[in-house]
Amino acid sequence: MTTIPLNDLQRMYAAYADRLDQAALDVLRSGWWLNGPRNKEFCEAFAGYLGVSHFVGLANGTDALEIVLRVLLERGRRAGDRVSVAPEVVTVANAGGYTSTACYLTGCMPVYADIEQESQLLSIPSAVAALSDRTAAVVATHLYGGLIDVPALRQAMNDAGYTHVPILEDCAQAHGLKGCGAQAGAFGDISTFSFYPTKNLGALGDGGGVATNDAELAASVRRLQQYGWGDKYRIVAAGGRNSRLDELQAAFLSVFLPDLDAANARRLAILNAYGKAAPAGLHVVRSPNGAVAHLAVVLTDHREPLRDHLKAHGVATDIHYPVLDCDQPGWADRPKRIGPSGLEVSRLSVNKILTLPCFPTMTEEEVARVCHALSTFALR
Ligand SMILES: Cc1ncc(COP(=O)(O)O)c(C=O)c1O
Known part of the structure; x- marks a missing residue:
């Protein structure tokens, strides 16, 4: 495979x-x-x-x-x-x-x-x-x-x-x-x-x-x-x-x-396909205001099991981005401020995000394989 x-x-x-x-x-x-x-x-x-x-x-x-x-x-x-x-x-x-x-x-x-x-x-x-x-x-x-x-x-x-x-x-x-x-x-x-x-x-x-x-x-x-x-x-x-x-x-x-709009439409179709295939409890990130699916990112409470499951189905994944800017070790001594509303959602999300393949030249067969892998992931 x-x-x-x-x-x-x-x-x-x-x-x-x-x-x-x-x-x-x-x-x-x-x-x-x-x-x-x-x-x-x-x-x-x-x-x-x-x-x-x-x-x-x-x-x-x-x-x-x-x-x-x-x-x-x-x-x-x-x-x-x-x-x-x-x-x-x-x-x-x-x-x-x-x-x-x-x-x-x-x-x-x-x-x-x-x-x-x-x-x-x-x-x-x-x-x-x-x-x-x-x-x-x-x-x-x-x-x-x-x-x-x-x-x-x-x-x-x-x-x-x-x-x-x-x-x-x-x-x-x-x-x-x-x-x-x-x-x-x-x-x-x-x-x-x-x-x-x-x-x-x-x-x-x-x-x-x-x-x-x-x-x-x-x-x-x-x-x-x-x-x-x-x-x-x-x-x-x-x-x-x-x-x-x-x-x-x-x-x-x-x-x-000249092909940018067509390439974006293809990316979005892939993101929409993932949205349909994802089981309840697995959220496909998308803006309600408009999207061009630069990255297909899902939020899951079960990131490592999902990664393993996708890997077993031949689907590469990554994390964009694994460390919040305010927690980057290289900037530990640099000035920064957390706004008064805090970073609750950012902190919760950083451990839940997972990026799936999404690029315009993906084949239908590949999209179907990712969808199948998503839909067969059993949430615990
Ligand atoms: C949101 C965002 N801003 C800025 C950059 C920086 O762009 P570059 O890599 O061309 O310096 C990137 C990408 O790498 C990005 O994703």
């Missing part, structure tokens, strides 16, 4: 081999590998797809989070906001550590809000409760391809008197996710993407970027991604670095982009 993998990037390459090979050859022969026409073409196309005015390609999604936090901090400082000394960023603890990494790189303190059990997404009341005079931003991570109701979050923040606090959408797991009247990445003040190969829109290496409708924010991101340059060799902003989406990756992304 062959094991069904969690993902299979060889299949993805095989499905697009001719076009990817041609795209690579074209770039190599052009002699233009950075800051060239493919980057411009992809960024314009992706901005158009998202319905935003600006998309800036960067080297990866973590750089995008870091650069955006720097830009927001700088804007807050210029506006004379209250957030100068010890800025805080409200986020969740269950989303893999990327936002916390960016916080620590930019001198911000992560403040952890709790999540909703059903969707495993940021709880809006918990996020609002965690706001303070020092809040520089709220990061709304559309985790597992589930949509946070960003307009509702904005309204709740405004009602609590925090109209000046920007919302940063982390869309690394949410390319093409639609709902609540728009799509992920187009609601908030600014949003970040990763094009890590396994993402819904993935490159053949690292990639990322920032989307916004705000021309000034886009210009600030462009400055910081290239050493702080205003124009060539003239540094006009501190805090710059080098983070570029290269021409090869941009060309590959342009090959995949």
Whole structure:
């Protein structure tokens, strides 16, 4: 019996081999590998797809989070906001550590809000409760391809008197996710993407970027991604670095982009099939606001027996993510704060989550095998 993998990037390459090979050859022969026409073409196309005015390609999604936090901090400082000394960023603890990494790189303190059990997404009341005079931003991570109701979050923040606090959408797991009247990445003040190969829109290496409708924010991101340059060799902003989406990756992304909606529909069909097959007591995580099934995650009180059962049926599993950010040993001595509503749901969930295979090139036979394995799991 062959094991069904969690993902299979060889299949993805095989499905697009001719076009990817041609795209690579074209770039190599052009002699233009950075800051060239493919980057411009992809960024314009992706901005158009998202319905935003600006998309800036960067080297990866973590750089995008870091650069955006720097830009927001700088804007807050210029506006004379209250957030100068010890800025805080409200986020969740269950989303893999990327936002916390960016916080620590930019001198911000992560403040952890709790999540909703059903969707495993940021709880809006918990996020609002965690706001303070020092809040520089709220990061709304559309985790597992589930949509946070960003307009509702904005309204709740405004009602609590925090109209000046920007919302940063982390869309690394949410390319093409639609709902609540728009799509992920187009609601908030600014949003970040990763094009890590396994993402819904993935490159053949690292990639990322920032989307916004705000021309000034886009210009600030462009400055910081290239050493702080205003124009060539003239540094006009501190805090710059080098983070570029290269021409090869941009060309590959342009090959995949037209099929993103179809690939998302396939992922969602797989998630729905698992939802139907799962016995009572095994909850398939899904946002009520919209989903693109980046990961198929179930909540179970019997994780180890379920893992063993799936393994015996040739189904690979993983855990996204096994350690809450606030409990990461490497950050034990780093500043952090747990929001006033606590982390009860996050803590309960971290021991219950289990990720199942879910990728667009899964065969019907493989989906049926996972469904059969799920449906034959006897809950104790
Ligand atoms: C939610 C989330 N944010 C940020 C990132 C960081 O992206 P990257 O790996 O491209 O740095 C990832 C993925 O890896 C992610 O899943």
